[in-house]
Amino acid sequence: MKFSFSEEQEEFRVFLRRFLEDKSPTTEVRRLMETDEGYDEAVWKQLSTDLGLPAVHVPEEYGGQGFGFGELGIVLEEMGRALLCAPYFSSAVLATTAILNAASEEEKRTLLPPLAAGETRAALAFTEENGLWDNSGVELTATASGDGYQLDGVKSYVLDGHTADLIVVLARQPGTTGDDGLSLFTVSGDAEGLSRRLLKTTDPTRKQARLAFKSVQAELLGEEGRAAAPMALTLDQAAICLANEMVGGAERLRESALEYSMLRVQFGRAIGSFQTMKHKFADMLLEVELAKSAAYYAAAAAAEGDEDMPALASLAKAGASDAYMQTAIKTVQTHGGIGFTWDNDTHLWFKRAKSSEVFLGDPSYHREQLMQRWDV
């Protein structure tokens, strides 16, 4: 599993790739990236009801398909390849995984089935304007109020936060720091006192929002004051998912650059016949293949609950971030002037590479995490 996919998994991949090639051609990506909501309702319905994709890693007892992070990794790799515009990472990966890790049995039975069915779309609001990716950055407060809690503060960089039906919010008890006093809450997307603003993102294919909470009534999710561990687990699993998404995009870019280099003629030869280009492509292949190996290995570790999973998450995230960005830079370069134009599709993936490089922690952050997790 860590080094090869089963026949069923390979078939699943082929099937997904065909579906996504059909539903997410770059004309669609370009159309959706100009919209505020950033996705197509009909495609979301199809991938939810016909393919059951939001249910992939949700256990069957909560309306899911009962697969694991190995299969989820395949879905994300293919979505990254197709640059699918959909609230999948926000809802099916981040919010669903947080609920799986933190919620009580009863809460899971209530919250997960509609998420798995794609009927509800949720977002996970954890990072704030300080841009810190771990629990230490949480300042938004939760204070007891009547039957429930009241949230005050600001969340930012929330994927699809402006369109989600349900927001899962990480908040802290006033006066606590670090991992202490953290709890998760659920808030309806249209809750009173919640103002949501779509952020202008470099990568318009993945929408982000700033959410301001002013005395917003919220319901506790999971155990009070004990959200630190399930959140850390969620972010590691999400980093692995993102790494798989990134290697899908990187491979697509690498292939597109290679294809172009064989078509483009200068000095009477295909530019791909110049040794300087051939050597560049050999290096690109090496970078992408190494990043793929790490992403697959980490996904298998997440699926098996390997104790080294947190370190592997950082390893895979840092590796994939560098490989994706380097591939994107080389793909623009291979295309030359045309690669710098809006009409050429390369910039769509280039921008996803840039936002994914930073999202959930940049490569330097994850390299440091790797060193800490390996106790260096």
Place this chain on the structure above:
Amino acid sequence: MSEMTDDTIRAEARAWLEENWNTDLGLVEWRGKLIESGWGAPTWPTAWYGKGFSDAQGRIVEEEFERIGAVSVARTGIRNLAAATILAHGTNLHKEKFLRRILTGEDTWCQLFSEPGSGSDLAGATTRADKKGNKWIVNGQKVWTTSAHHAQYGLLLARTDWDLPKHKGLSYFIIDIEQPGVEVVPLRQMNGHASFNQVFFTDAEIEPEFQVSELGDGWSVATTTLMHERRGADGLRRWQKASDRTGRCYTEEAEEIAHQLEPYKWYPQRAGRVDLVIDRAKETGKNTDPSVRQEIAKLMIMAKSAEWTARRARAAQEQGQPQGPGGSIGKLTSSNVAKQAAHVHTMITGADAMLTGEDSPMEGVIAEILVSFPATSIAGGTDEIQRNIISERVLKMPKEPRTDTSMPFREVPRNVVS
């Protein structure tokens, strides 16, 4: 491939070894028994000391050797190459004369391909063999020849026709190294070791029957040798461990191994010794330096990902699928890892990185890494050649345009000093 089932092979190998293995036998005597029985080289043809087993069947026999702890036939890399080449292209005379003594370990061989003027471009060899009377007379120089200083025979690629294109004018010979016309001179490397030799030929002689295959067939025979060299890249590691058990056979084998491995003792250092990095960082306290931590992490990410990429390629192969790109990028990846490892070791070692030998950390091991890693990017195909191979064979990009392959070799521009 034998028709025998795996279980029968295992049972028969086990029974034979249990009856015959005796630690008190001399190495050559024991190997003689192995050769006569066919259990020493079971993947060889039945006509020549083998049992015609497949590689997979051969591995079952190896497992039985390991189980009982029996010493095997001599199978260092170069001996394997010589044997494989002779089995594929040699005459019965070659097989009679050489194969048995290769297996007993009585003869050592060397490969005489690379020259000062032709490294990556092996087919540009200019060492010449000219027919004079009834003999081939060899003049020229070979280089990077491992084990030439204790070899009895060499596999020689030499030019026999200068008017044909470069690949067509080469022939392949077996040459007796222990003759007056052959001079073996150690080649000292930048790390101070002399693992290789230069071999000079001055009117050295070859009897006509020691030509291998047809005249002008040298390149295709050399390709066989090189193919086995790549396949056997793992072989070196397998026999590096001498047994610490007592008994005459073990003792003699340990001496043989020590003798043969001497040239390779710096090889772990050229790969960068990633295994030492974290402990060294902790010992020196450099593990608290954020910039060092970043570089260590980069190294570890690269090294681990490389390991998993190789495992992916192997898993695909085991399932009968094509290896995919993973099988071709390993060599280039090792170069990148070695470079980054040397960089990290330098950061960790600080001022001591200027010192060597007993004045430096780990009795000079770290210093040896810092002056050995460049070899990884050169030996066995340079990084540049690897990138050509990856782009042309894996990515199907156009081959380099060549001007040197169709004209008479005489007219091909070559190095002034070669």
